[in-house]
Amino acid sequence: MGAGRWRRLASQVGRSIAVWAVSTVTMLVLAGILPDFQLQSADGDSATRIAVTAALGAGAFGVLSALVWPLLVRLLLLVPALVLGLLVFVLNGSLLLIALRINPDGGLRGQVAPETAVVVAAVMSAVASATGGALAVRDDDAYRRRLYRLADRRRRALPPGPSSPGTVFLQLDGVGHDVLLDAMEKGLMPTVARLLGGDRPTHRLTPWRTDWSSQTGASQLGILHGSNHDIPAFRWYEKDTGEVMVCNRPTSAAELQRRAIEDTGDGGLLTVDGASRGNLFSGGADEQALVLSIAIRRRGRDNRSRAGYFAYFSDPANAVRTAMSFVAEVGREIGQSTRSRLTRQRPRVKRGGLYPLVRAFATVVERDVVVAAVMGDMLAGRTAVYADLVAYDEVAHHSGPRSRDAAKVLGRLDRALALIENVAEHAPRPYRLVVLSDHGQSPGETFQGRYGLTLGDLVRAGCGLPVPRRARRTHSGAEARAAVRAALRRPAKDGDERHVHSGRHSEPVVLASGNLGLVSFPDVPHRMTKEEIDARHPALLTTLANHPGVGFVLVRSEEHGGVVLGAHGAELPVAELDDKQGPLADFGPGVADAVRRTHSFPHTADIMVNSWYDPVEGEVLAFEEQIGSHGGLGGCQGKPFLLSPYALSTPVEDGEDLVGAEHVHRVLRRWLRELNGPQVPLPAEPEERAA
Structure with missing residues (x-):
């Protein structure tokens, strides 16, 4: 054994002894503070005997944590993720109870109540983790080994120290271009500001435009797999199968990924030694964790959708720290939502029920696990890594994209970015860090909040179907019923609306994707x-197009192929949108192409409804219960960003716009080819695929 290995071994033994000593002292302090935690017999013991008992107990707890905890975490993979935070405390406390029972001295002297054991175990795990980390700070090898344990230990071994740079694509879900600039100006994201500013900026910032469906499913499928053809919204009804597709449903995600691969004839962006972390789709990566599209498949060595949880929580200190942060985040959300109600903030949506747990999972558990997985991938030298952090998007939906709640999340994401950047210094190969978003978010109150009825209520009223009493009493509901009577030439009578519809046809399916609504008639x-x-429904399209909360309506036409409808009888064929934008005029550049493309999809709904948009305030009206929304056209939701190193070629030439997720895919693929050579195949252009 060489001198270097002996030094590393001696250093590791020294750190282990130091952690053991600190854990022993921690146990003694807790025994002195907590009345239900004793390290001595009822008759009393000497200080030496108590110290020995503590040392043996701390040692046994450390050994059990190292040996037994990973096995427990494997069992936890069968448990729903939201329950994980509570089980972490219970299981860690159980290990302490076992440690005291098997302790030769502690078995007779050590006594601790089960609820106190949970507290003692949590504190000891946190202290041990902090001590080990502090001792390893100045030892690069130890720091690297510590971070490597966070990665999946079953990953395929890679050649040591590849010379070509690897690439990390970090997606900040829902962070719009303008929101990013505003956060930098306010000092919320110093890491991003440093990359773009200072004396030697290393990165450039490029905005890009989404497709009409400005949401993660369409954008990420296009970015990772090069095709988001036939993705009209976040959720839509498919008449040929009779199913509702939802982008974040595992079965739908798997099917959408299959269709994209069939469309492009290519596995995806990450097919060459790639890793996909926390995404809806795999991108063709051979290493996948927390990937939704493989969640329904039978798990195997190369297919473990929840393997990232094991890699992270196999360290009990990580489990305790994340669980405590989870609880703190739940409390933070409850406090923030309470303040919102007490101050009567407007707009506001309900934030009770399971939402505090969902938010804590997205902002704490998902972030910690994904960041740890990315760090492990870098330390393992992977060629390409794509990871999604969903924290901001989740909070902005309920608090608003420019709210104080969302701003704090941006600060925590910036710190995660700094950690990943620092880990690159310990990786076996250089790394290029690319940060991007899949869409932005547009603020505004809900459609129901402003008008007192949902889009579904409005559609039913326009069809002459019964609607809830609250909807009948609204101005919009009354106008819709009046339009139905006028179209059918029926006199106005109280209660008449429940008898207008003949009942010969199936009821429409109305779905919402942010401020984009879809109406389908299943029987056709x-x-x-x-x-x-x-x-069939002579008042429906007029009711929708003339409603003040609707910006425009897209529908197929026998005469024109497709038409865009607006208020006051506006009707514009899609073939003429370049010359006369009509109802689309306020929605910004590229809207005509986006509408035409969606109109060509096989599964576009019978009626596509985009909400009203205020170009001055940038506000839209969500058809869902969200005050920060995305999914349609209008405002910041359609303007995400791409932050790329100057070491890579420019995303687009001067004067050229970066439009659509498929275009972003081609840019990212080109960069991988620049760094890693012809083993990264060039993607087929859309025209070539169509041919």
Whole structure:
């Protein structure tokens, strides 16, 4: 054994002894503070005997944590993730109870109540972790080994020290270009500001435009797999199968990924030694963790959707720290939502029920696990890593994209970015860090909050179907019923609306994706035309197009192929959108192309409804219960960002716009090819795929 290995071994033994000593002292202090925790017999013991008992107990607890905890975590993979935080404390406390029972001295002298054992175990794990980390700070090898344990220990071994740079793509879900700039100006994201500013900026910032469906499913599928064809929204009804597709449903995600691979004939962005972490889709990576599209498949060595949890929580200190942060985040959300109600903030949505747990999972558990997995991938020398951090998007939906709550999340994401950047110094190869978002968010109150009825209520009223009493009493509901009577030439009578619909047809399926609404008629196997809809429901399209909360309506037309409808009888064929934008005029550049592209999709709904948009305030009206929304056209939701190193070629030429997720995919693929050579295949252009 060489001198270097002996020094490393001696250093590791020294740190272990130091951690053991600190844990022993911690146990003694807790025994002196907590009345239900004793390290001596009822008759009393000498200080030496108590210290020995503490030392043996701390040692046994450390050994059990190292040996038994990983096995427990494997069992926890079968438990829903939201329950994990509570079980962490209970199981860690159970290990302490076992440690005291098997302790030769502690078995007779050590006594601790089960609830106190949970507290003692949590404190000891946190202290041991902090001590080990502090001692390893100045030892690069130890620091590297410590971080490496956070990675999946079953990953395929890679060649040591590859010379070509690897690439980390870090997606900040929902962070718009303008929100990023504003956060930097306010000092909330110093790491991003340093990359872009200072004396020697290393990165450039490029905005890009989403497709009409400005949401993670469409954007991430396009970025990772090069095709988001036939993704009209976050959720939509498919007449040929009779199913509702939802992008964040495992079965739907798996099917969408299969379709994209079939469309492109390519596995995805990450097929060359890639890792996919926390994403909806795999990107063709051979290492996947927390990837939704593989969640329904049978788990195997190369297919473990929840393997990231094991890699992270196999260290009990990580488990305790994350669980405590989880509880703190739940308390933070309850406090913030209470303040919002007491101060009567507007707009506001309900934030009770399970939402505090969902938010804590997204902002704490998912962040910690994904960041740890990325760090492990870098230390293992992987060629390409794509990871998604969803924290901001989740909070902004309920608190608002520019709220104080969301701003604090941006600060924590910036610290995660700094950690990943620092880990690159210990990686076996250089890394290029690319930060991007999949969409932004647009503020505004909900459609129901402003008008007192949902889009579904408005559609039902326009079809002459019964609606809830609260909707009938609204101005919009009354106007819709009046329009139905006028179209059918029926006199106005109280209660007449419940008898207008003949009942011969199935009821429409109305779905919402942010400020984009989709209306489908299931009993018609094809996409209905304007003429067919008018014949069946003569007041429906007029009711929708003239509603003040609706910006425009897209529908197929027998005469024009497709038409955009707006208020006051505006009707514009999609073929003429470049010359006359009509109802689309306020929605910004590229809107005509986005609408035409979605109109060509096989599964576009019978009626596509985009909400009203205020170009001055940048506000939209969400058809869901969200005050920060995305999914349609209008405002910051359609303007994400791409932050890339100057070491890579420019994303687009001067004067050229970066438009659509598929275009972003081609840029990222080009960068990987620049860094790693022809083993990274070039993607087929859309025209070539169509041919």
